Amino acid sequence: MKIVLAHGILGFGGGLLPFGIGYFNGVRGMLEQQGHEVFAPTVAPLGSLDARSRQLARQIQAHWPGDEPIAVIAHSMGGLDARRVIHRDQIVGNRIKLLVTVGTPHFGSPVADAVLGRCPNVLAHIPGWLLSALQHHAGALPDLATRDELHDPDCEGVTYLEVACVRKNDSWLATSPLFGLSRAIGELYGPNDGVVHYQSACHASRPPIAEWSVDHGEAIGWPSGYGGLKGMAAVWKPCDQHLLRYRSLAERISSAVAATEL
Template sequence: MNIVLAHGILGFGHVFGIPLSYFNGVADHLRQQGHEVIEPSVSTIGSVAARGNDLADAILGHFRAGDDVHVIAHSMGGLDTRYALNHYPQLARKVKTLVAIGTPHQGSPVADAIVNSAHPLAPHIPQFLKEWIGGPNDLTTRACMRFDEITPDVNGVRYIDVAGNASMNGDGLLLFKLTKAISELELDGEINDGVVTRKSALREGHEHLLDWPVDHAGEIGWDKNSFSLISSPSSHLARYESIVAIL
């Protein structure tokens, strides 16, 4: 099976000589099972359009004309892929599945708070996160809702969404205070992964897999145990196996 791992904002694809990967160990794990896996690099802080163009070029440049491809995307990578599918008919004919994990189809309250200092969530955003991410205008609620309106699903592509639930994860990298703050801003105590709410991650009309009990970083296999000298069970790899099993 041909699989593309599409990274999110500030992420990276395969970089020669660097042992770390954005999707922590996922590509190597799936390759050991016989799959062809690529990890394209797109602009780390570029617009959805720029990143989508980069992603389309990478996929079309790697696979042959008759190859079927399945994309597993995280966070902004899901928006990049949706853009690319709508603007590259040859790509849409090739891609059979888009699995979007923690993708802000309707925006992220964290992006809203970073862009707008008057946002109720702004005091809960750690300063390092504001400086690290900068101004992700394409990920705000307003921008993503507009993107959602003008970027319909493409016929022939199977869309699958996954949401994270950070409140179930005691080993997360993101501050639980942030997760709790997002929940309190939502009228129904919205489940979220510390960056993206469940409502935003699960787009109407898509298949919905069971929520993953991790935060936004845990969705790609990174938590506080990832940096321990003592190896720990890699439960995220099993989650990716379960995705591939239904493709």
């Protein structure tokens, strides 16, 4: 199966960092070992939804010309990008038969609201590096603000699967730097991963296929506890549980595609 890994805001595709480090830590290699063809494109890290989705569609078609079916695993804003490609691009959109979104803010994120000046009680808890990056280039922010409806509704002939994430209650030593932000979001929306609240990561008309007990970064294999030591260790050896989660997603994709072809 051809699988696209679509990165989120401030993300990147494959080949931009040394040692083969990828945004989806260790996932590409694991999927390729299972026999899948994998493409990890890079789109504008802080671009608008329109700009990112156009870039995503162009790169997929250039990498895999033709009309073979494609599945997408997307994290965060990458899920919005893929939904827009499916909804608006007549060539690539028609090729995407299955989309798995992980921690995607389908109904927006309080973090975007805060940077836009709509949620001051959350603003104070955003890590400085993240706040600075978002304030210097806010092209994506209006598309990530909280809202009541999807940007792009489901299309017929496509299987949509959602994974929601909820930050773990760790000890102070193991706590993610997103802890304060998660707590502030929790006061407004309840369970969340430190960036996206649970209900936003879900589809309004169906339950998620899985709920992962991770924060927004750990959802793609980059834990940040123990003063960053867990993240440093993950560079050399991605967490087995993280890879198992994505292996399960790949199995779900294969089963869904096989059922469609019958």
